[in-house]
Amino acid sequence: MTKPTNTGGGPLIALGCEGSANKLGIGIISHDPTTGKTAVLANIRHTFVSPPGTGFLPKDTAKHHRTFFARIALAALRAAKVTPSQLACICYTKGPGMGAPLQSVAVAARTLSLLWDRPLVGVNHCVGHIEMGREITGATNPVVLYVSGGNTQVIAYAEQRYRIFGETLDIAVGNCLDRFARTLAISNDPAPGYNIELLARKGGAVLLDLPYAVKGMDCSFSGILGAADILAAQMRAQDKILETEGPGALKEGETRITPEDLCFSLQETVYAMLVEITERAMAHVGSAQVLIVGGVGCNERLQAMMGSMAAERGGSVYATDERFCIDNGIMIAHAGLLAYETGFVTPLAESTCTQRFRTDEMLIKWRDD
Amino acid sequence: MAASIDPNFPCALTVEVPFPTHRLASVALKALQVDKELSSLVTRSFAISAPSDGVTDTNAKGNILQAQYKATTNRMLRVAVNSFMESLALVMEVMEELDEDVLTLQDQVN
Structure with a gap:
């Protein structure tokens, strides 16, 4: 590991502010250089x-972040029992993400940096996921599957960049799940994907026919969402027929569609696609480790499917929990x-946000393998 | 209000926000001026000024944040100023809750 730039000795402490989507998060971490x-x-x-x-929506989400920033920051300082003078830097999400929520958190992070006289460090959100996943799981050089509401990428490290091997061609896998939850009007609390997972566990009597859209190393999810929406509309038509004409009113041989089977089929289809492109990336790179990060990564069905693929290749899957x-x-x-430990800081004048910020734009100076 | 009308940006509004100290006014200015205006139909400039009521010597460096907005239409002006006000409210809340002297005071109370 590279030596930290400040040579005061003792652990370095940083505060991080995240608000690229609908979660506002503030964390405090400590690295002991010795x-x-x-x-x-x-x-x-x-x-x-x-x-x-x-x-x-961006506007409402930004308002949420502005409303809760001060109290979440206070709660983090209290929980860590840390004072501002002990901090080495203030880190914030520079991108990618939704513009208005990103900007509202950046304004607050800048204010903290100015009030406390601590440097700012702008962070790529995807790199944040990858580094945290590596740290928590201990996976040293895995193929990374980054799956969330806004991103779907298969990533491998080479020469100080996290390189994108495959990605979605349209919407993110989490966006596909979130929007299907909207079609079914199921709760978004704690997360739409989690509620789909719970429903899917009760399904599985039939695997409904959905398109399977892997294109080389890339995936496409919008057509699958469209097909699932059509099946959901058929289900509601069945509901109506059964309600007005009584049980047994469905056509001979017609499959009764249920929300549980829909959720099951959607999960099985999209996760199979993700496992396929991840396996191909592992074969390319010659790695047996796979690390799953991002919000969809806490889906236990995805972890299990990835686990059996990795086991067949003599490797293992690394995943973290929702925290x-x-x-x-x-x-x-x-x-x-x-990044700060390698001498990187973001000058105030450059502490803007960007909705588009690709994973491979960031120089990973702290890795020398 | 703006003294003279800019023909390209005829709709103008200047917001003056007094802060307790020059330091806080300057923090607000620096935190808010980083993000560019998203629309080319709006221009803005920030400055710090001293109160004009004769008590300038106590706040010689000025404690008033002056935000001057100019836009092509009143609608664009309203959107830009609203967004400024939202960010300003966040900056002020962070100052109120998280400035170091406030945190020290809170620790003493608890």
């Missing part, structure tokens, strides 16, 4: 949950502090 140990001192999160049948998988402040603090 032992190389990392300690999570605080990891507080507050989620903007929109009503069933709706998604989170670190779902967007959080600690991953921003962690990746930011890694």
